[in-house]
Protein backbone atom coordinates (compact mmCIF):
# COMPACT_ATOMS: atom_id res chain seq x y z
CA UNK A 497 0.00 0.00 0.00
CA UNK A 498 1.41 3.42 -0.91
CA UNK A 499 2.18 5.91 1.84
CA UNK A 500 -0.22 8.90 2.24
CA UNK A 501 1.22 12.42 2.27
CA UNK A 502 0.48 12.80 5.97
CA UNK A 503 2.24 9.50 6.78
CA UNK A 504 5.22 10.52 4.70
CA UNK A 505 5.34 13.88 6.48
CA UNK A 506 5.15 12.20 9.92
CA UNK A 507 7.84 9.72 8.96
CA UNK A 508 10.20 12.38 7.73
CA UNK A 509 9.68 15.10 10.30
CA UNK A 510 8.03 13.84 13.45
CA UNK A 511 9.59 10.42 13.79
CA UNK A 512 11.18 10.30 17.24
CA UNK A 513 11.71 6.62 17.89
CA UNK A 514 15.29 6.67 16.61
CA UNK A 515 17.58 7.57 19.46
CA UNK A 516 20.50 9.10 17.56
CA UNK A 517 21.25 12.75 18.34
CA UNK A 518 20.25 14.15 14.94
CA UNK A 519 16.76 12.64 15.04
CA UNK A 520 16.27 13.84 18.59
CA UNK A 521 17.37 17.38 17.71
CA UNK A 522 15.11 17.38 14.67
CA UNK A 523 12.17 16.22 16.80
CA UNK A 524 12.83 18.99 19.33
CA UNK A 525 13.08 21.64 16.59
CA UNK A 526 9.93 20.36 14.91
CA UNK A 527 8.01 20.38 18.19
CA UNK A 528 9.09 23.97 18.75
CA UNK A 529 7.94 24.99 15.27
CA UNK A 530 4.62 23.20 15.73
CA UNK A 531 4.01 25.09 18.96
CA UNK A 532 4.13 28.29 16.94
CA UNK A 533 2.37 27.05 13.80
CA UNK A 534 -0.45 24.64 13.06
CA UNK A 535 0.67 21.37 11.46
CA UNK A 536 -0.96 22.30 8.15
CA UNK A 537 -1.80 25.58 6.46
CA UNK A 538 -4.12 26.35 3.53
CA UNK A 539 -2.21 26.78 0.27
CA UNK A 540 -3.34 30.43 -0.38
CA UNK A 541 -2.02 31.57 3.02
CA UNK A 542 1.41 30.31 1.96
CA UNK A 543 1.65 32.56 -1.08
CA UNK A 544 4.64 34.83 -0.58
CA UNK A 545 2.84 37.69 -2.29
CA UNK A 546 0.03 37.46 0.27
CA UNK A 547 1.82 38.30 3.55
CA UNK A 548 5.22 39.25 2.10
CA UNK A 549 6.48 37.63 5.30
CA UNK A 550 6.15 41.02 7.01
CA UNK A 551 4.83 39.78 10.37
CA UNK A 552 7.56 37.13 10.57
CA UNK A 553 10.27 39.59 9.46
CA UNK A 554 9.10 42.01 12.18
CA UNK A 555 9.35 39.22 14.76
CA UNK A 556 12.85 38.37 13.47
CA UNK A 557 13.96 41.99 13.74
CA UNK A 558 12.57 42.21 17.29
CA UNK A 559 14.64 39.12 18.18
CA UNK A 560 17.78 40.58 16.59
CA UNK A 561 17.19 43.79 18.54
CA UNK A 562 16.93 41.87 21.81
CA UNK A 563 20.17 39.98 21.10
CA UNK A 564 22.23 42.98 19.98
CA UNK A 565 20.67 45.15 22.70
CA UNK A 566 21.76 42.65 25.36
CA UNK A 567 25.33 42.83 24.00
CA UNK A 568 25.30 46.65 23.99
CA UNK A 569 24.20 46.68 27.64
CA UNK A 570 27.55 45.19 28.67
CA UNK A 571 29.30 48.41 27.73
CA UNK A 572 26.68 51.17 27.79
CA UNK A 573 26.55 53.52 30.78
CA UNK A 574 23.32 55.50 31.33
CA UNK A 575 24.79 58.61 32.93
CA UNK A 576 25.07 62.00 31.24
CA UNK A 577 28.80 62.11 32.05
CA UNK A 578 29.60 58.69 30.62
CA UNK A 579 26.87 57.69 28.10
CA UNK A 580 28.57 59.36 25.13
CA UNK A 581 32.07 58.11 25.96
CA UNK A 582 30.75 54.59 26.54
CA UNK A 583 29.32 54.64 23.00
CA UNK A 584 32.62 56.00 21.64
CA UNK A 585 34.43 53.22 23.48
CA UNK A 586 32.04 50.67 21.98
CA UNK A 587 32.61 52.09 18.51
CA UNK A 588 36.40 52.14 18.66
CA UNK A 589 37.70 49.73 21.32
CA UNK A 590 35.26 46.84 21.55
CA UNK A 591 35.71 43.91 19.17
CA UNK A 592 32.76 44.10 16.68
CA UNK A 593 31.20 46.81 18.90
CA UNK A 594 30.56 49.14 15.98
CA UNK A 595 28.94 46.35 13.95
CA UNK A 596 26.69 45.24 16.81
CA UNK A 597 25.59 48.84 17.38
CA UNK A 598 24.96 49.37 13.66
CA UNK A 599 22.88 46.17 13.43
CA UNK A 600 20.86 47.32 16.46
CA UNK A 601 20.37 50.81 14.99
CA UNK A 602 19.34 49.71 11.49
CA UNK A 603 17.13 46.84 12.70
CA UNK A 604 15.25 49.33 14.89
CA UNK A 605 14.62 51.65 11.94
CA UNK A 606 13.72 48.79 9.64
CA UNK A 607 11.31 47.40 12.23
CA UNK A 608 9.23 50.58 12.09
CA UNK A 609 9.03 50.18 8.32
CA UNK A 610 8.17 46.45 8.35
CA UNK A 611 5.52 46.80 11.08
CA UNK A 612 3.94 49.70 9.19
CA UNK A 613 3.98 47.68 5.94
CA UNK A 614 2.50 44.70 7.83
CA UNK A 615 -0.35 46.97 8.99
CA UNK A 616 -0.93 48.01 5.36
CA UNK A 617 -0.92 44.39 4.20
CA UNK A 618 -3.39 43.37 6.91
CA UNK A 619 -5.68 46.30 6.09
CA UNK A 620 -5.61 45.89 2.31
CA UNK A 621 -6.18 42.12 2.43
CA UNK A 622 -9.03 42.45 4.96
CA UNK A 623 -6.98 40.59 7.60
CA UNK A 624 -8.88 42.44 10.36
CA UNK A 625 -12.15 40.65 9.52
CA UNK A 626 -13.86 37.53 10.78
CA UNK A 627 -13.08 37.77 14.48
CA UNK A 628 -9.66 39.37 14.00
CA UNK A 629 -10.59 42.76 15.49
CA UNK A 630 -8.76 42.01 18.75
CA UNK A 631 -5.58 41.16 16.91
CA UNK A 632 -5.91 44.35 14.86
CA UNK A 633 -6.06 46.34 18.11
CA UNK A 634 -3.15 44.42 19.64
CA UNK A 635 -1.25 45.13 16.42
CA UNK A 636 -1.81 48.87 16.75
CA UNK A 637 -0.49 48.73 20.32
CA UNK A 638 2.52 46.76 19.02
CA UNK A 639 3.17 49.49 16.45
CA UNK A 640 3.07 52.12 19.20
CA UNK A 641 5.42 50.03 21.33
CA UNK A 642 7.87 49.79 18.44
CA UNK A 643 7.78 53.58 18.04
CA UNK A 644 8.22 53.98 21.82
CA UNK A 645 11.24 51.62 21.68
CA UNK A 646 12.80 53.73 18.95
CA UNK A 647 12.03 56.97 20.70
CA UNK A 648 13.50 55.92 24.07
CA UNK A 649 16.54 54.37 22.37
CA UNK A 650 17.21 57.56 20.40
CA UNK A 651 18.32 59.46 23.51
CA UNK A 652 20.79 56.88 24.80
CA UNK A 653 23.92 57.85 22.78
CA UNK A 654 23.62 61.33 24.33
CA UNK A 655 24.92 63.15 21.27
CA UNK A 656 23.55 66.35 19.72
CA UNK A 657 21.20 64.39 17.42
CA UNK A 658 19.77 62.45 20.36
CA UNK A 659 19.44 65.37 22.71
CA UNK A 660 17.65 67.72 20.32
CA UNK A 661 15.47 65.08 18.64
CA UNK A 662 14.17 64.03 22.06
CA UNK A 663 13.76 67.65 23.15
CA UNK A 664 11.64 68.30 20.02
CA UNK A 665 9.83 64.93 20.35
CA UNK A 666 8.85 65.47 23.97
CA UNK A 667 7.78 69.03 23.22
CA UNK A 668 5.36 67.52 20.63
CA UNK A 669 4.07 65.31 23.44
CA UNK A 670 3.47 68.42 25.54
CA UNK A 671 0.81 69.53 23.01
CA UNK A 672 -1.34 66.44 23.60
CA UNK A 673 -4.47 67.79 25.30
CA UNK A 674 -5.00 67.17 29.03
CA UNK A 675 -2.32 64.55 29.71
CA UNK A 676 0.54 65.63 27.40
CA UNK A 677 2.42 67.93 29.80
CA UNK A 678 2.11 65.47 32.73
CA UNK A 679 3.33 62.53 30.64
CA UNK A 680 6.21 64.61 29.27
CA UNK A 681 7.19 65.73 32.79
CA UNK A 682 7.01 62.17 34.05
CA UNK A 683 9.10 60.81 31.18
CA UNK A 684 11.75 63.50 31.48
CA UNK A 685 11.68 63.43 35.29
CA UNK A 686 11.42 67.22 35.09
CA UNK A 687 10.81 69.98 32.58
CA UNK A 688 13.92 69.31 30.42
CA UNK A 689 16.01 66.49 29.02
CA UNK A 690 18.74 65.68 31.59
CA UNK A 691 20.05 62.88 33.82
CA UNK A 692 16.52 61.98 35.02
CA UNK A 693 15.31 61.65 31.44
CA UNK A 694 18.29 59.49 30.44
CA UNK A 695 17.75 57.17 33.42
CA UNK A 696 14.00 56.91 32.75
CA UNK A 697 14.41 56.33 29.01
CA UNK A 698 17.01 53.64 29.66
CA UNK A 699 14.82 51.80 32.18
CA UNK A 700 11.80 52.00 29.89
CA UNK A 701 13.89 50.92 26.87
CA UNK A 702 15.58 47.87 28.41
CA UNK A 703 13.00 46.67 30.95
CA UNK A 704 9.46 48.01 30.65
CA UNK A 705 8.99 47.95 26.86
CA UNK A 706 10.65 44.53 26.28
CA UNK A 707 8.41 42.94 28.93
CA UNK A 708 5.24 44.42 27.42
CA UNK A 709 6.38 43.61 23.87
CA UNK A 710 7.10 39.97 24.66
CA UNK A 711 3.70 39.56 26.31
CA UNK A 712 1.77 41.25 23.53
CA UNK A 713 3.71 39.60 20.71
CA UNK A 714 3.09 36.17 22.25
CA UNK A 715 -0.61 37.00 22.53
CA UNK A 716 -0.63 38.29 18.92
CA UNK A 717 0.83 35.01 17.60
CA UNK A 718 -1.44 32.86 19.76
CA UNK A 719 -4.46 34.86 18.58
CA UNK A 720 -3.52 34.34 14.91
CA UNK A 721 -3.82 30.59 15.55
CA UNK A 722 -6.96 30.99 17.66
CA UNK A 723 -8.59 32.99 14.86
CA UNK A 724 -8.13 30.02 12.55
CA UNK A 725 -4.77 30.99 11.03
CA UNK A 726 -4.18 34.01 8.84
CA UNK A 727 -6.97 35.31 6.64
CA UNK A 728 -7.43 33.84 3.20
CA UNK A 729 -9.87 34.17 0.33
CA UNK A 730 -13.09 32.16 0.39
CA UNK A 731 -12.67 28.77 -1.29
CA UNK A 732 -14.09 28.76 -4.84
CA UNK A 733 -17.83 28.20 -5.04
CA UNK A 734 -18.83 24.56 -5.60
CA UNK A 735 -20.97 23.25 -8.41
CA UNK A 736 -24.76 23.22 -7.93
CA UNK A 737 -25.88 21.14 -4.97
CA UNK A 738 -22.34 20.33 -3.78
CA UNK A 739 -20.46 21.67 -0.75
CA UNK A 740 -17.71 24.33 -1.13
CA UNK A 741 -14.41 22.48 -1.54
CA UNK A 742 -11.81 23.81 0.91
CA UNK A 743 -8.37 24.81 -0.30
CA UNK A 744 -5.61 22.25 -0.37
CA UNK A 745 -3.72 22.21 2.94
CA UNK A 746 0.06 21.92 2.93
CA UNK A 747 2.20 20.78 5.84
CA UNK A 748 3.94 23.54 7.82
CA UNK A 749 7.15 21.50 7.72
CA UNK A 750 8.66 21.88 5.20
CA UNK A 751 6.49 24.28 3.14
CA UNK A 752 6.01 27.22 5.53
CA UNK A 753 9.28 26.72 7.42
CA UNK A 754 11.24 26.73 4.17
CA UNK A 755 9.73 30.11 3.25
CA UNK A 756 10.36 31.55 6.72
CA UNK A 757 13.97 30.38 6.82
CA UNK A 758 14.67 31.81 3.37
CA UNK A 759 13.16 35.19 4.31
CA UNK A 760 15.10 35.23 7.61
CA UNK A 761 18.43 34.46 5.93
CA UNK A 762 17.91 37.09 3.21
CA UNK A 763 16.93 39.78 5.78
CA UNK A 764 19.89 38.94 8.05
CA UNK A 765 22.33 38.94 5.11
CA UNK A 766 21.13 42.33 3.82
CA UNK A 767 21.05 43.84 7.29
CA UNK A 768 24.57 42.72 8.23
CA UNK A 769 25.96 43.91 4.90
CA UNK A 770 24.22 47.27 5.29
CA UNK A 771 25.45 47.60 8.91
CA UNK A 772 29.03 46.85 7.77
CA UNK A 773 28.86 49.62 5.16
CA UNK A 774 26.80 52.26 7.01
CA UNK A 775 27.70 52.72 10.69
CA UNK A 776 25.13 53.99 13.19
CA UNK A 777 25.39 57.80 13.45
CA UNK A 778 27.14 59.48 16.37
CA UNK A 779 27.44 63.26 16.40
CA UNK A 780 29.25 65.48 18.93
CA UNK A 781 28.48 65.25 22.63
CA UNK A 782 25.06 66.67 23.55
CA UNK A 783 25.20 70.37 24.32
CA UNK A 784 22.00 71.75 25.91
CA UNK A 785 23.25 75.30 25.31
CA UNK A 786 23.60 74.91 21.52
CA UNK A 787 20.48 73.71 19.71
CA UNK A 788 21.01 72.18 16.28
CA UNK A 789 19.41 74.15 13.48
CA UNK A 790 17.08 72.81 12.26
CA UNK A 791 16.10 70.85 15.40
CA UNK A 792 14.23 67.90 13.96
CA UNK A 793 12.45 65.02 15.65
CA UNK A 794 13.27 61.44 14.61
CA UNK A 795 12.23 60.72 10.99
CA UNK A 796 9.08 58.78 11.95
CA UNK A 797 7.77 61.86 13.79
CA UNK A 798 8.59 64.29 10.98
CA UNK A 799 5.07 63.99 9.50
CA UNK A 800 3.72 65.29 12.82
CA UNK A 801 6.38 67.99 13.07
CA UNK A 802 5.51 69.10 9.53
CA UNK A 803 1.83 69.29 10.45
CA UNK A 804 2.79 71.53 13.37
CA UNK A 805 4.20 74.06 10.89
CA UNK A 806 0.76 74.40 9.33
CA UNK A 807 -1.65 74.25 12.25
CA UNK A 808 -1.98 75.35 15.83
CA UNK A 809 -0.26 72.66 17.99
CA UNK A 810 -3.56 71.54 19.49
CA UNK A 811 -5.12 71.00 16.04
CA UNK A 812 -1.92 69.31 14.82
CA UNK A 813 -2.34 66.76 17.64
CA UNK A 814 -6.13 66.35 17.42
CA UNK A 815 -6.12 65.67 13.66
CA UNK A 816 -3.74 62.67 13.74
CA UNK A 817 -5.50 61.56 16.95
CA UNK A 818 -8.83 61.37 15.10
CA UNK A 819 -7.16 59.53 12.19
CA UNK A 820 -5.57 57.04 14.61
CA UNK A 821 -8.91 56.47 16.32
CA UNK A 822 -10.55 55.84 12.94
CA UNK A 823 -7.82 53.28 12.10
CA UNK A 824 -8.30 51.56 15.48
CA UNK A 825 -12.05 51.15 14.92
CA UNK A 826 -11.78 49.99 11.28
CA UNK A 827 -12.94 46.42 12.13
CA UNK A 828 -16.18 47.91 13.55
CA UNK A 829 -16.49 50.63 10.92
CA UNK A 830 -16.24 48.20 8.03
CA UNK A 831 -18.14 45.03 8.87
CA UNK A 832 -18.58 43.85 5.31
CA UNK A 833 -16.63 40.59 5.13
CA UNK A 834 -16.80 40.20 1.37
CA UNK A 835 -13.42 40.27 -0.31
CA UNK A 836 -11.47 38.90 2.63
CA UNK A 837 -8.06 37.67 1.53
CA UNK A 838 -8.23 39.69 -1.71
CA UNK A 839 -5.96 42.71 -2.00
CA UNK A 840 -7.97 45.97 -1.99
CA UNK A 841 -11.16 43.86 -1.66
CA UNK A 842 -12.10 44.10 -5.37
CA UNK A 843 -10.93 45.67 -8.66
CA UNK A 844 -13.01 48.77 -7.76
CA UNK A 845 -11.23 48.89 -4.36
CA UNK A 846 -7.85 48.70 -6.16
CA UNK A 847 -8.92 51.61 -8.38
CA UNK A 848 -10.02 53.63 -5.33
CA UNK A 849 -6.62 52.98 -3.71
CA UNK A 850 -4.87 54.20 -6.85
CA UNK A 851 -7.11 57.27 -7.03
CA UNK A 852 -6.51 58.03 -3.32
CA UNK A 853 -2.72 57.73 -3.79
CA UNK A 854 -2.65 59.94 -6.91
CA UNK A 855 -4.88 62.53 -5.28
CA UNK A 856 -2.64 62.65 -2.18
CA UNK A 857 0.48 62.95 -4.36
CA UNK A 858 -1.05 65.88 -6.19
CA UNK A 859 -2.84 67.71 -3.39
CA UNK A 860 -0.67 67.38 -0.26
CA UNK A 861 2.49 69.04 -1.70
CA UNK A 862 0.30 71.77 -3.22
CA UNK A 863 -1.40 72.42 0.12
CA UNK A 864 1.97 72.57 1.89
CA UNK A 865 3.29 75.07 -0.67
CA UNK A 866 0.08 77.12 -0.58
CA UNK A 867 0.25 77.34 3.21
CA UNK A 868 3.95 78.19 3.04
CA UNK A 869 3.73 81.00 0.48
CA UNK A 870 0.10 82.05 -0.09
CA UNK A 871 -2.31 81.46 2.75
CA UNK A 872 -1.85 83.06 6.14
CA UNK A 873 -5.05 82.51 8.12
CA UNK A 874 -3.99 84.43 11.27
CA UNK A 875 -3.19 87.47 9.04
CA UNK A 876 -6.51 87.12 7.21
CA UNK A 877 -8.42 86.95 10.49
CA UNK A 878 -6.37 89.25 12.75
CA UNK A 879 -9.07 89.64 15.41
CA UNK A 880 -9.55 85.90 15.87
CA UNK A 881 -7.47 84.00 18.46
CA UNK A 882 -4.91 81.77 16.67
CA UNK A 883 -6.48 78.73 18.30
CA UNK A 884 -9.45 79.39 16.01
CA UNK A 885 -7.84 80.93 12.93
CA UNK A 886 -4.86 78.57 12.78
CA UNK A 887 -6.36 75.68 14.77
CA UNK A 888 -10.05 75.04 14.49
CA UNK A 889 -10.42 76.26 10.89
CA UNK A 890 -7.62 74.14 9.34
CA UNK A 891 -8.73 71.19 11.49
CA UNK A 892 -12.33 71.40 10.31
CA UNK A 893 -11.23 71.99 6.70
CA UNK A 894 -8.96 68.92 6.82
CA UNK A 895 -11.73 66.72 8.26
CA UNK A 896 -14.20 68.10 5.72
CA UNK A 897 -11.67 67.35 2.96
CA UNK A 898 -11.54 63.70 4.04
CA UNK A 899 -15.35 63.52 4.17
CA UNK A 900 -15.53 64.97 0.63
CA UNK A 901 -13.03 62.39 -0.68
CA UNK A 902 -15.13 59.60 0.84
CA UNK A 903 -18.35 61.08 -0.60
CA UNK A 904 -16.84 61.39 -4.09
CA UNK A 905 -15.79 57.75 -4.00
CA UNK A 906 -19.19 56.61 -2.72
CA UNK A 907 -21.45 58.77 -4.84
CA UNK A 908 -19.28 59.82 -7.77
CA UNK A 909 -17.43 56.56 -8.41
CA UNK A 910 -20.19 54.33 -6.95
CA UNK A 911 -17.72 52.37 -4.81
CA UNK A 912 -19.20 50.54 -1.83
CA UNK A 913 -18.37 51.50 1.78
CA UNK A 914 -15.38 49.11 2.06
CA UNK A 915 -13.90 50.17 -1.28
CA UNK A 916 -14.32 53.86 -0.41
CA UNK A 917 -12.58 53.26 2.92
CA UNK A 918 -9.71 51.61 1.03
CA UNK A 919 -9.42 54.80 -1.08
CA UNK A 920 -9.67 57.12 1.92
CA UNK A 921 -7.16 55.11 3.96
CA UNK A 922 -4.73 55.20 1.02
CA UNK A 923 -5.11 58.97 0.74
CA UNK A 924 -4.33 59.38 4.45
CA UNK A 925 -1.35 56.99 4.40
CA UNK A 926 0.21 58.49 1.25
CA UNK A 927 -0.47 62.00 2.60
CA UNK A 928 1.29 61.15 5.86
CA UNK A 929 4.27 59.67 3.99
CA UNK A 930 4.52 62.83 1.85
CA UNK A 931 4.47 65.05 4.95
CA UNK A 932 7.22 62.87 6.45
CA UNK A 933 9.31 63.23 3.26
CA UNK A 934 8.84 66.99 3.19
CA UNK A 935 9.80 67.23 6.87
CA UNK A 936 12.91 65.09 6.44
CA UNK A 937 14.24 66.38 3.12
CA UNK A 938 12.66 69.77 2.40
CA UNK A 939 13.12 71.57 5.71
CA UNK A 940 16.34 73.46 6.40
CA UNK A 941 17.54 76.02 8.95
CA UNK A 942 14.67 77.37 11.09
CA UNK A 943 12.48 74.72 9.40
CA UNK A 944 12.25 76.91 6.29
CA UNK A 945 11.24 75.21 3.06
CA UNK A 946 14.36 74.28 1.03
CA UNK A 947 15.05 72.35 -2.14
CA UNK A 948 17.56 69.64 -1.16
CA UNK A 949 19.00 69.12 -4.64
Ligand code: HEM
Pocket residue numbers: 547549550551552554555558611612614615618621622623624628631632633634635636638639642713716720725726727728
Ligand atom coordinates in the same frame (compact mmCIF):
# COMPACT_ATOMS: atom_id res chain seq x y z
C1 HEM B 1 5.92 43.91 16.48
C2 HEM B 1 4.95 44.01 15.61
C3 HEM B 1 4.21 42.86 14.97
C4 HEM B 1 4.60 41.56 14.79
C5 HEM B 1 5.92 40.91 15.19
C6 HEM B 1 3.52 40.90 14.12
C7 HEM B 1 3.53 39.57 13.71
C8 HEM B 1 2.53 38.94 13.00
C9 HEM B 1 2.61 37.65 12.36
C10 HEM B 1 3.86 36.77 12.35
C11 HEM B 1 1.42 37.39 11.77
C12 HEM B 1 1.04 36.17 10.91
C13 HEM B 1 1.71 36.22 9.52
C14 HEM B 1 1.63 37.52 8.77
O1 HEM B 1 0.56 38.07 8.59
O2 HEM B 1 2.72 38.01 8.37
C15 HEM B 1 0.55 38.50 12.07
C16 HEM B 1 -0.77 38.59 11.70
C17 HEM B 1 -1.60 39.64 12.01
N1 HEM B 1 -1.20 40.87 12.48
FE1 HEM B 1 0.62 41.32 13.18
N2 HEM B 1 2.49 41.78 13.91
C18 HEM B 1 2.88 43.01 14.40
C19 HEM B 1 2.16 44.19 14.33
C20 HEM B 1 0.88 44.30 13.82
C21 HEM B 1 0.18 45.53 13.52
C22 HEM B 1 0.78 46.93 13.63
C23 HEM B 1 -1.08 45.19 13.10
C24 HEM B 1 -2.21 46.08 12.65
C25 HEM B 1 -2.64 47.08 13.28
C26 HEM B 1 -1.18 43.74 13.15
C27 HEM B 1 -2.31 43.01 12.91
C28 HEM B 1 -2.32 41.68 12.58
C29 HEM B 1 -3.50 40.92 12.22
C30 HEM B 1 -4.95 41.44 12.21
C31 HEM B 1 -3.05 39.66 11.85
C32 HEM B 1 -3.90 38.54 11.25
C33 HEM B 1 -3.85 38.84 9.76
C34 HEM B 1 -4.56 37.88 8.89
O3 HEM B 1 -5.23 37.00 9.41
O4 HEM B 1 -4.43 38.05 7.67
N3 HEM B 1 0.04 43.23 13.54
N4 HEM B 1 1.25 39.45 12.79
